[in-house]
Amino acid sequence: MSTRPIIALTTLAVLTAPALAAQAPEAPTERTSIGGYGEVHYTNRSGLRSPGEVNVKRFVVFLSHTFSDRLAFRSELELEDTKLEGGEDGGEVALEQAYLDYRLGDAATLRTGLVLTPVGIINEVHEPPTFNGVARPQFDREVIPTTWREIGVGLVGNLSASRGLAYRIYLVSGLRADGFGGGTGLRSGRQGGKEASFANPSLTGRLEWARPGLKLAGSFWYGGSANQDTLIGTGSFDAPVLLLAADARYDTGPLAFRGVVVRTTIGDAAGINQAYGSDVGSRIQGGYFEGGLDLVRLLQPASGQRLLAFIRHERYDLHAAVPAGTSRNAAYARRVTTLGLSYKPLWNVVFKADYALFRNRAGAGEDEALALGVGYQF
């Protein structure tokens, strides 16, 4: 018999430690891991009779190194639009994340470095197979300025394994009001860890509650944006920006839903507009909702593949409120409706097609776009 009872003891307390030591998962020694994700897009905004544009939108390499069981370095290096050339538009090589994790326990990991702001869904989780539509939602560009990252320190962890709560909280470098714009919101005010000023230390965090198929979360950003410019204030919390967000994801298998809402207030928008000649709103708000139906599930229930037909509606206003002296621009009240398909032969590979309608309250510069894409992650 090849079954060999080695020892038979009466209590597990005595037995398990030595018995398992033989088999045990080797304690992770120093090790380097590579991963990545990427997406290639075809976009046509001018109608099918005229040519569209093709682009390797993103090529991202994930590189991590485990120093010990508790210390690990993790990073993502991103190349956008295949190359970066002097004097030409587009193209970016950027560190998306780079931080050191010191695992104190399940409840807390101390994180230091360039981190993703944990606001909304897409800013943290944006591997192409995880979202529908070729391009990321426009909301996740204009309202939540994805990919939003800053340098700082914080904690991430699970509050309780049985209750299903997870959190992240960071103290990071702040936004800069001189980059804010009426039609672009906070986007150009991000520093992204590039010789960033720490004049306005900011707090950002997230609390998540998860069940199988369901995730609900609330997140925030709070910090000044004056960057010691005497025109708007030299205090750490002058020209404060407060962003509050809530998001939900529900995936039953045949049906998948997700939604995000955000309300951002920009303190002293009047002062900012006066100082920099911009037209920033004092409040930005809106959200989107998306529903999808898995057609493979209906036709061939045993298959592990997915073909999601989805519709997403985004509605937000970058001028939900304006300060005195700034006139409200109706073109900043935007609506985007996207209809499309996502085909996933495997969970980490996706082929996408969609049609999006871009609308705004002023009816100015409205258009439509057809897009095709492939994406992967590993």
Place this chain on the structure above:
Amino acid sequence: MNHRIGSIMHLRERQTRSLHRRPALLLLVASLSLVVAPLQAQSVPARKLMASLERVYGRGLGADSLSLDGAVVLRVRRHDSVLGFAQVRDVMGKDQPITYLVATDTALVLRDIDILIYREPYGGEVAYEAWRKQFRGRDARDSLVVGRQIRGISGATISVHAVTLGVRQALRQLAEWRRDGRL
């Protein structure tokens, strides 16, 4: 034997209580363990494994350790009756191994799984009871596909797929040993 475990636990509770009365001491111990911790390799603490097995099978357990193809399988019993089989395994997550337990009954039907050590900062939701309990009652014949039999968790996709794959492999391995008459 129950009595012995009981009195050890009682002792532990008393020690914990007395630590609470000395916050300064507790702080010292905590900061010391923080400094020392990274030097020690992280293996499954016997206490954690025992608690996990007791949660599945109840108290008063004994076990024989079987060595099969270099792997260790625990034959869990109470007195002379065998309750099932348990195995501690590793599966790779995004960049760290996830250490998990599979615990079956004598017919190799899963009674439960448990996550013994989770080392990554994201995806820890696989340890949640609400997710793990989907595996109860499954056996080697179940295909265990994420999105079908097993519901996923947004933001924990890699870990969900890794653990599901690991459990599938464990069940098939146990079934194979059973077929060969070794289990």
